[in-house]
Amino acid sequence: MRLHGKVAIVTGAGGGVGRGIALALAAEGADLVLAGRTPASLDDCRREIEALGRRALGARCDVGVADDLGELVAATLREFGRLDVLVNNAAFVPHGTLLEISEDDVEAALRTGPLAALRLMRLCHPHLRGGGSIINISSAVAVAPSSNNRGVYAAAKAALNAISRTAANEWGPDGIRVNVLMPFARTEALDRFLADEPDYAATLTSGVPLGRIGDPRADIGAAAVFLASSESGYITGATLPVDGGLAYIR
Template sequence: MTTLAGGGQERVLAGKVAIVTGSGQGVGQGIALALAGAGAHVVVCGRTEATIDATRTEIEARGARALAVRCDVMVPDDLDRLVARTVEAFGTVDILVNSAMVVPAGTLLEISEEAVAAGWESGPLAALRLMRLCHPYLRGGGTVINVSSSASVNPSTHSRGVYAATKAALNALSRGAANEWGPDGIRVNTIFPLASTPALRRFAAEEPDAMADVIAGIPLRRLGDQETDIGAAAVFLASPASSYITGAILPVDGGAAYVR
């Protein structure tokens, strides 16, 4: 088995080119690192240069190729530039991961119009725009992985109704693209991740009792690792091992979405 330094994964994606939005931290970063560990060239993008540069540096330290592109997914010109820079550097796009999103929090009566708009603009609308931009390069074997949430199917969405709605829209867009783009040889799948991210670790520090309730609601009784659990699932969905899978939702959450 051929491995990258620090990677430990078979190079099932050797030579593939991946764009991962929101990959400066959290789930997006974990997916970017895992794809690089499987041999992909990774375009790291996000709004904060320091974080995307840190991810790029870590990928390169493991012996893989990476490009960091500052990008606000709510700005169409930034998305155009992201795809153009990717094609200029690597020639194509084989894998697109839509992970970036501004989380709109608050009850339906209290949440601001600005927060609602940011959720839609950064979530399903940005994903659709980027999917359309990448479509010509994804034809003939490319894959899209959209990062959704179990909130989209959870009957309890107190203070998360708008967030749940944006993720449900992303699920629907993913199914639509899987149907429409299957004849083009493009697979589109969705994941529900639950991982130990910086935001969740802050939540655990601030509200340990609430965090204990979260863990108790996970059948496997632990949070996932953003690289070895969530990232590994993304590698599978981007690899030939999943070549007959499209339009699916894969919960990578220890059973939290459907088992509890």
């Protein structure tokens, strides 16, 4: 129980990587605040966490709305009285070439990605001082040599990486660690991608050196537990690919 007594916020916790991370944190003793736009999926995750013997609060939250983020932090403090871990996972994922993509999608990617993460990090900062951990969820597309049809998404994640490194430097003296995970895992979004772009998807998945797609809880969640726990107490400003080698080896 490496996280016994800790309280964590996970955005986008209703499914995919967010749900996997939330369940992994709970399995190691953390209580959870589950943020997302779909109450039914949050309720499902909450019940799974409670079955593990931990407390969980579902909080409807659109990360692109500043007032929702403020209420999310306030609800966390009302329910648990503390905050130890923040996982910024939720974000809009845009697709399209730079000539085709709409400005609305560009704005949504930036508003729900790096801007939302920065807003929530700033709101949580006073409550994370003295030992808190921030884990921002990025993507290998941010460092890929080619990001055709995903240039805006890559830009949003690259901005998140840069903000995370800066926060690690500026907030280190406050006792707050800030790290980044770049996952590749079997999620609902990946399944849609595999169905919509089978040729590109086949090339991508066949290029994973470890030969499999990661599991949101067993693989990505385990890495998040490590970064949230005291075992990584001397690690900050790191960008960790949890993708079977996809980001840097291919």
